[in-house]
Amino acid sequence: MSRGDLMKESLENKLNNIHELEFTLFCIESLAEVLHKDGASVYQGLSSGKNFLQNYIIPEYEALHTQGKEYILQELLSVMKEWGVKL
Numbered sequence: 001m002s003r004g005d006l007m008k009e010s011l012e013n014k015l016n017n018i019h020e021l022e023f024t025l026f027c028i029e030s031l032a033e034v035l036h037k038d039g040a041s042v043y044q045g046l047s048s049g050k051n052f053l054q055n056y057i058i059p060e061y062e063a064l065h066t067q068g069k070e071y072i073l074q075e076l077l078s079v080m081k082e083w084g085v086k087l
Helices: 003-035 039-047 052-057 069-083
Strands: none
Touching (some): 003 039, 003 069
8 A cells, every 4th residue: 555545544533533523422412302401411321330432322323424313313312222321
């Protein structure tokens, strides 16, 4: 692999990380809104215990980010219930 290819791959990885971060923030704020909680407490709840952020939201980014807000929220709430994640 050439140096240019490595640089392009590195840039693509950084952009993917940025998109995943933006999506994660969207999920946190959307859940906070629908649950009538503040974003900080939702973040704490999602990142503790089963670490729903690292173990579900980020790994499922590719499938979830293409969906509408209502679908995403319903999916997150459903899986949170299955996993026993309480906010």
